[in-house]
Amino acid sequence: MSEEILSISDLRFAYNGTPVLEDVSLTVNRGNYLAVLGPNGGGKTTLIKCILGLLTPQQGSVRVFGESPDRVRHRIGYVPQYATAQEAFPICVLDVVLMGAMNTASTLFTSTWRRTRANVEKARHALHMVGLDGHDQDNLRDLSGGQRQRVIVARALMGDPDLLLLDEPTANIDPQGKFCFYEFLGSLPGTITTIVVSHDLSITASPFTGIAIVNRSLRYAPGNTLNEELLAMLYGTHEPTCPMGTFISTVSGMFPAIADVQPPEMESDNASAGREGHR
Amino acid sequence: MPGPLQDLMHMLQFGFMQHAVLAGLLASVACGIVGSLVVVNRLVFLAGGVAHAAYGGVGLAFYLGLPVLPCTVGFSLGASMLMAGVSLRYKEKADTAIGVLWAAGMAFGIILLDLTPGYNVDLMSFLFGSILAVPVQDLWLMAALDGILILVTSYFYPTLLLFSFDREFARARGLAVTLLHCLLVGMTALTVVMIIRVVGLILVIALLTIPPFMAQRRARSLARMMCMAIGWSCVFCLGGLAISYQFDITSGASIIAVASACFFCVTGLDAVRNRLRASGARS
Numbered sequence: 001m002s003e004e005i006l007s008i009s010d011l012r013f014a015y016n017g018t019p020v021l022e023d024v025s026l027t028v029n030r031g032n033y034l035a036v037l038g039p040n041g042g043g044k045t046t047l048i049k050c051i052l053g054l055l056t057p058q059q060g061s062v063r064v065f066g067e068s069p070d071r072v073r074h075r076i077g078y079v080p081q082y083a084t085a086q087e088a089f090p091i092c093v094l095d096v097v098l099m100g101a102m103n104t105a106s107t108l109f110t111s112t113w114r115r116t117r118a119n120v121e122k123a124r125h126a127l128h129m130v131g132l133d134g135h136d137q138d139n140l141r142d143l144s145g146g147q148r149q150r151v152i153v154a155r156a157l158m159g160d161p162d163l164l165l166l167d168e169p170t171a172n173i174d175p176q177g178k179f180c181f182y183e184f185l186g187s188l189p190g191t192i193t194t195i196v197v198s199h200d201l202s203i204t205a206s207p208f209t210g211i212a213i214v215n216r217s218l219r220y221a222p223g224n225t226l227n228e229e230l231l232a233m234l235y236g237t238h239e240p241t242c243p244m245g246t247f248i249s250t251v252s253g254m255f256p257a258i259a260d261v262q263p264p265e266m267e268s269d270n271a272s273a274g275r276e277g278h279r
Numbered sequence: 280m281p282g283p284l285q286d287l288m289h290m291l292q293f294g295f296m297q298h299a300v301l302a303g304l305l306a307s308v309a310c311g312i313v314g315s316l317v318v319v320n321r322l323v324f325l326a327g328g329v330a331h332a333a334y335g336g337v338g339l340a341f342y343l344g345l346p347v348l349p350c351t352v353g354f355s356l357g358a359s360m361l362m363a364g365v366s367l368r369y370k371e372k373a374d375t376a377i378g379v380l381w382a383a384g385m386a387f388g389i390i391l392l393d394l395t396p397g398y399n400v401d402l403m404s405f406l407f408g409s410i411l412a413v414p415v416q417d418l419w420l421m422a423a424l425d426g427i428l429i430l431v432t433s434y435f436y437p438t439l440l441l442f443s444f445d446r447e448f449a450r451a452r453g454l455a456v457t458l459l460h461c462l463l464v465g466m467t468a469l470t471v472v473m474i475i476r477v478v479g480l481i482l483v484i485a486l487l488t489i490p491p492f493m494a495q496r497r498a499r500s501l502a503r504m505m506c507m508a509i510g511w512s513c514v515f516c517l518g519g520l521a522i523s524y525q526f527d528i529t530s531g532a533s534i535i536a537v538a539s540a541c542f543f544c545v546t547g548l549d550a551v552r553n554r555l556r557a558s559g560a561r562s
Binding site for chain 1 (some may be wrong): 295319437440441443444445447448451452453454489493498499500501504548
């Protein structure tokens with residue numbers, strides 16, 4: 001059951017010579033729910049794009065399902081950042097989900113996206129999985145931010161993904177909805193591996209099985225924990241008198257079990273840890 | 280028969296008026312389709328840039344003594360591809376670059392026309408067109424353009440929809456996003472140039488933006504938005520022509536006046552309705 005879904009080793013990526021990611025190594029197994037946290041500009045989206053094969057790292061390798069990413073892209077369900085920015089777009093929920101069934105071996109002239117009965121059935125099932133039964137004929141713009149984001153996840157589920165990749169999925173959802181959304185991700189079937197990127201700490205309240213902090217380098221910690229060291233990497237080190245320093249010690253105090261027991265993987269700077277925790 | 284209807288019948292007895300009505304309807308089809316795509320992809324500014332830069336092509340044609348239409352089409356396609364490339368590559372500076380090309384194309388055209396001996400093209404007819412003097416040949420050209428646009432849009436509809444709705448996702452699904460962007464900008468350039476000749480630059484921009492905006496409020500799909508935009512556009516053209524005939528005012532301007540009046544009425548009504556609904560929810 002510890003099939004390797006994603007393995008990244010010694011990845012380095014630079015935009016015009018400015019390194020964004022350095023010495024990044026990471027392994028994710030089937031069924032994991034990985035939270036990727038990091039400050040803005042820390043390289044989270046770049047990492048996602050490398051996993052999708054939209055960007056090619058200058059150094060190191062990315063293997064998804066043991067192959068190069070652009071060959072297995074159709075097995076990755078991708079939920080892009082700001083997917084809901086098109087607020088007024090005239091489209092109904094069912095049509096959005098059906099987009100996920102687009103033929104993946106597509107060029108401009110051969111791509112198809114047929115409204116077959118099987119696809120519609122499947123789209124209804126995907127909507128059921130995200131808890132939006134009966135909304136299929138609704139206009140997308142009439143839904144709330146959280147519901148809209150679920151529609152986008154349902155679209156990603158149309159491709160029967162083995163790996164679900166979400167980039168800042170809660171950017172447009174109110175604080176209350178965020179927790180529900182992360183809970184919902186945790187409740188997806190255990191065969192789907194989920195990687196969620198966020199700079200939003202509310203994700204730490206959801207049942208993830210591992211956490212990675214990305215800030216030019218990547219640090220991985222297994223388990224459902226967030227400790228002071230990881231927080232320092234997220235927000236920088238602060239004097240105790242600084243409000244941020246107080247915040248960090250308070251938040252890490254909320255997870256006492258972790259603060260006491262340092263996972264051994266944390267010794268090395270860029271841990272590529274295998275993990276036991278399955279959903 | 281009531282007075283206004285009688286006037287309308289009287290108006291349609293003139294050949295030039297029949298041509299004007301047909302030109303308006305044909306332009307509506309092209310503008311409804313392309314305008315909807317332009318509006319949902321937020322390319323209105325780019326469309327404006329292409330339309331103005333087209334004047335450079337007009338100037339070049341007169342200066343070099345080339346046939347006007349092919350020369351303008353070529354020039355505009357070139358300018359539009361340049362804008363498309365810039366807007367893809369330097370996203371943050373896209374509006375500035377388009378603004379520069381917009382002004383440069385127009386100035387280039389005016390200078391070349393100044394340098395052309397013996398001929399002085401009227402800038403006003405480029406800006407406002409002459410819908411009352413449309414030759415039959417141009418009507419056929421517009422009908423052909425409509426046919427091409429309908430074919431291309433229905434063939435690429437799924438891809439255009441995915442591309443317009445969520446470009447990042449389209450890219451992740453392996454769609455040729457850059458190619459689609461160029462196709463869309465090319466379609467816009469072609470439409471704008473073909474229709475400028477008939478109805479003028481300002482009317483093209485108005486027909487590209489106002490009907491799709493009105494349609495977007497209610498439409499449940501991109502295809503329906505296109506159809507509704509065509510409908511609104513036809514209403515504006517016919518209404519504007521009738522008013523221009525009745526009161527003897529410039530036809531292009533009166534079409535835009537009708538469209539703008541509808542635009543402000545509808546947005547005003549929407550605002551009032553939203554406020555009423557908000558206060559109703561509060562009480």
